[in-house]
Amino acid sequence: MTNGEGLVTEAAFSPDGESLFYLEAGIHTNYSPIASERPHDFDIYRVDLGAMEIEQITHKDAYDMSALDVTPDGEALMYRSYDGSDQLLFQTLEDGSETAVTPIGDFASEAPMISSPALSSDGEHVVFSDVATTNESGTFIYEGFRMDLETKQAEQITSFGEHVTSPVFFNHQDKLIVTVDKGFATSVPDYDYWVISADGDERERIQINFP
Incomplete structure (x- = not known):
């Protein structure tokens, strides 16, 4: 094409x-x-x-x-x-x-570091991962955020304490899937996949078996 x-x-x-x-x-x-x-x-x-x-x-x-x-x-x-x-x-x-x-929120970086933004199916919100805090060695800890496009206000919706990336909305549903890399900043990534509600109040790990 x-x-x-x-x-x-x-x-x-x-x-x-x-x-x-x-x-x-x-x-x-x-x-x-x-x-x-x-x-x-x-x-x-x-x-x-x-x-x-x-x-x-x-x-x-x-x-x-x-x-x-x-x-x-x-x-x-x-x-x-x-x-x-x-x-x-x-x-x-x-x-x-x-x-x-520009998202408005409580980010640990000086300016928002917008990673893997995704638009909701109603066009009212954008989810992305950004730096929420740092660990004891100074490594950035990324969490998921959801921004209201009208107010530009972004709220943290995950609290894994790991590297959260690639949030994606389910089609026409108020939930999304995120990837959590427990091996971030190491030579070997260790991925988990979680379904979370759009407000972050509920979450469930899902098992994806790759051949």
């Missing part, structure tokens, strides 16, 4: 199923000799699934883009970007205007 000119990292369907939006990186390199190679020069594209035509939505050559999503009304895109600090951006498809959203 894509032209193969760049590295496609993520994709998201429009609510009507007629379009596929995707992130494409123009290069895969490292800007520092001590850094690993990573995709950069990102932009957003759209594939018309009927005509199979490709349209470039942004012209940013952005250093970083991730967590692409489409709002439930299909009128805007949400994505995370980095420009000196983490940003959560909403871009209106009709006129290309952008709105940056």
Whole structure:
């Protein structure tokens, strides 16, 4: 469906199923000799699934883009970007205007470090993981947060004391699944998977057996 000119990292369907939006990186390199190679020069594209035509939505050559999503009304895109600090951006498809959203909350980092943001199916909340505290050795402890998009207020909804990442809402349900890495900051990850209520009051571990 894509032209193969760049590295496609993520994709998201429009609510009507007629379009596929995707992130494409123009290069895969490292800007520092001590850094690993990573995709950069990102932009957003759209594939018309009927005509199979490709349209470039942004012209940013952005250093970083991730967590692409489409709002439930299909009128805007949400994505995370980095420009000196983490940003959560909403871009209106009709006129290309952008709105940056900065969560307000009790974070242990100086500025929000928005990791793996995900939009709720009603478009009213965004969940993400961020630094809640540090352990005795100074390692960041990430927990799950839920932000009200109207007030920008984010509340901590997990308390695992481990590395919580990749929160994802169940479709049209007031609950989500999170990944907990008990081996974070070690050479061997140790993953658990938990279903939690959207307010964080209930949680249940689920077993996923991988072959």
